[in-house]
Amino acid sequence: MKAFRAIRRGVKDTVDAIAAGSFGNDFKGSPLEIVLAAITEQKQVFEGAAHPFYWKPKLRIPDIYENVQNQQKFGAFLNACLNATREDQVLDEMSRLAEANIKGLGPSVATIVYFLHPTLVPPFNTAIVNGFNALFNTKQKLGSWQSYLSMRETIVQANARHRSLLSKDLGAFAGLLFELGSGRLIIQNNADDVLKDLQEKAEKAAARRHSQVIEEQKEESEHTQVQHMLIKIGRALKYQVFVARNDRHRSCHDEAFSQLTIEQLPALDVPSEVMDTISLIDVLWIDPQTSTIACAFEVEKSTSIYSGILRMKDLARSIPSQSCHYYLVAPNKRQQEVMAQISRPAFRGDAADLSLGYLPFDILRQHCDALCMLGENHSVLKKIAQFST
Template sequence: MATLVPQLDQLVHHYKADPESVYNTWYAGSDARMKAFRAIRLGVKDVVSAIAGGTFGNDFKGSPLEVVLTAITEQKQVFEGAAHPFYWKPKLRIPDIYENEANKKAFGLFLNACLNATKEEQVLTEMSKLAALSIKGLGPAVASIVYFLHPTLVPPFNTAIVNGFNALYGAKLKLGSWESYFAMREAMQRTNEQYRNLLSKDLGALAGLLFEIGSNRLVVEGNAEQALQEVQEKAARASKKRHQQAIADQREASEHTQAQHVLIRIGRALGYDVFVARNDRSRTCHGESFAMLSLSTLPSLNLPPDVQSTVELIDVLWFVKGEPKLVCAFEVEQSTSIYSGILRMKDLAFSVPDQQAHFYLVAPEVREQEVVAQMLRPALQGGGPAFRLGYIPSGELKEQCDALCRYGVDSSVLLKLARSHNLA
């Protein structure tokens, strides 16, 4: 199978230049993508622990695997249907990892091995071993999970990506075939080596390009002659949908920035030092620069390097003035992954258990039921006093901002706004 595609240079340039392509809205332009990696990795560890401990359950719903796939599907676009292959279908007995204990254990061992793998050969060996077991209904869709463990080695796998691959390479790969997946991965690796300067070492960039082609937003030359009108109509519908999504994302980004700005204002008014997520420091709101209003570096909390990098992505942190003493942590979730935000704060809470800080999710009122459902997950129970988690409606926070700034004495003023079943 040839891997050098003559028109690929042109397609990549168009892909990267389009502000509404998945390259710009997901791969390179999405903070949520980078934030998701550690959260998904932690979720996979929970799946492994649940299977090993006999608490995994016999259904997808309510299982720790559902948490992982929820975090993945919340990446939108490329991963919208990633959870579907893992839904338990009792009549078909697929995927057969819920009621078959041997298959369940094999799946857990596979995930654990991928978590601990450090070399390409190890990952591919584990995938080959899983494929050889021929577990009914459990196919290469698992690659969408493994991608978040090894993004430079394993590309995600779904209908649009396969369709895009077939259109670009003139291939006839099948969606549920492990043989097809391994062939696609190898071809993508070779292509990625040749075009790395245009794309990335991370295979998500190339997978996004294939997704665009498979979704008919990019048309491959020669392919358009096969039912040109149908392709153009599909491309128009896809572009319209993407445009609407891009507008919604822009609105969400604006609302997220406004909520961060409110939290910065309140924190400073209460006399605290404020730290804003490192990837948000360049933002401005109402003419005020976040970089000018917040600390330039995270106060020293003596965190492990992996936890430090995660904590630096938490939306807003309040500290006692001039001291490395955490007071409050906030994750703003307008429409993004609630569970991922909780895991980032839980990471921090369990790393500084002696600081007795409060942790808050800030989200619109329409998401309150979703927030509560996530807070009630078994993985968050039994956290003890070190993880006091509350929910603050973003609309109320914005409405009460001036009053909180004017009359608030310390962080306890937030307790009047927060709604929580376990807030101490």
């Protein structure tokens, strides 16, 4: 839920950069890289979503980095999809982009559009195509716009037919196809033939998934502990504390977050969709005197640092008149990664404007009690935080 609005904002930045002529001639360092990085950290289905957009100089693909006209067509497509409100508008834009025949720019673009219109456009990759062919007994091609549009129509119809069992979000159906295409699910009709070839692969996948679940549980526990420390420090500094609304049910050291934090954010002069985004920030400190956000914290245990910075940018743009301080809280081992991302050209100006700092887990844990006892306000965090120079 956090990702959709941040990715939408990143697409808008990409459109603006193309219009201003500052997009660049490489994927690296472009605002499009930021968008795809945020997408690829959203579950395994999107793991390779960035690959089709890497600039391959020898092949001159995708031809949106050196060819200005193609770049502008791509920007116009993204802008039209951003502003589209109807299904036919999105499909028309896809047809126009397909007709432009930009070398190397195929239906992988649909994965970006999915995050703009999740109920209209399913994402697209090799495993999804393989799963579709297995489920519907077809031979759709990976790089063909015609194949994608045909697939999309079938997916929409099948999703509507089984609406009581499936989500309105077409990403759920795509997830099913991904499971089939990657061999994690087997269609009963040809199970005997497939099982022999996939048994060893399935056993390895099951073991890998088990390890992932255990690791996810550990990460979730540490994430909760860090949130608890931030709640504890914020309360000690006399701030009201708001925790992400989907985390209020959590507890740590027998202390329920719902008992330690305020249930609702103060009224902010922002649209309802922006308020929804703000309410998913991991921890917010609220100044009780002014009812403004004093500090915002995103805890990034293993997820993309890009995503955390995008959410901070999104919040800052939504409340430009408020003097809010922003922190990424991450493990000590991610220090170089965090500082490198804060220093990226695509973020450097915004990061400075945001007063964006890095708080290492271990340092926060080590000084938690001292911050509670000796701190007077949020400025005490600057004694342990790191900032880009």
